[in-house]
Amino acid sequence: MKTVPPTPATLGPAHAAVVRAVEELAAWHGPDPSGARVRAGHDAITAIDTALRALYDARAALVTEIHADNVERAARVDELLARVRAERFGHPDGFAYTREPEEFVADESVPPGVEGWRVDGRNAR
Incomplete structure (x- = not known):
């Protein structure tokens, strides 16, 4: 400028x-x-x-x-x-996240019907 x-x-x-x-x-x-x-x-x-x-x-x-x-x-x-x-x-914008498909694992800390990420970084469903 x-x-x-x-x-x-x-x-x-x-x-x-x-x-x-x-x-x-x-x-x-x-x-x-x-x-x-x-x-x-x-x-x-x-x-x-x-x-x-x-x-x-x-x-x-x-x-x-x-x-x-x-x-x-x-x-x-x-x-x-x-x-x-x-x-x-x-990557010019910094972090370039790519979400790779993972096998969904049941996690009791996530309510039924809710998808999210577990603390260990794996998908939870």
């Missing part, structure tokens, strides 16, 4: 936004009583919101990557199991 590869998950944009938020927050808590301090407080909020959006984007990309990896891994496991079954049992 080939799919369009997702954009790889990265924390770079979130990291940059957090660094900016740290700088703006430091300016907000700084000694400058001017309007620049108030502007820095609002910019810190904007940077924090940007960081959160970037984290959610990175999370979504990572979930997509993990899902794609699970699908590819399952396909590889199925292929490997099919090869092992074919090697071990000579």
Whole structure:
């Protein structure tokens, strides 16, 4: 199954936004009583919101990557199991049971009129 590869998950944009938020927050808590301090407080909020959006984007990309990896891994496991079954049992589906006719043997553990398999593998009737 080939799919369009997702954009790889990265924390770079979130990291940059957090660094900016740290700088703006430091300016907000700084000694400058001017309007620049108030502007820095609002910019810190904007940077924090940007960081959160970037984290959610990175999370979504990572979930997509993990899902794609699970699908590819399952396909590889199925292929490997099919090869092992074919090697071990000579049949691509694994176990190839053939029921050979056997002489029916009476078994008291099976009620009258019921056919089945006995524990020893022989047909019971």
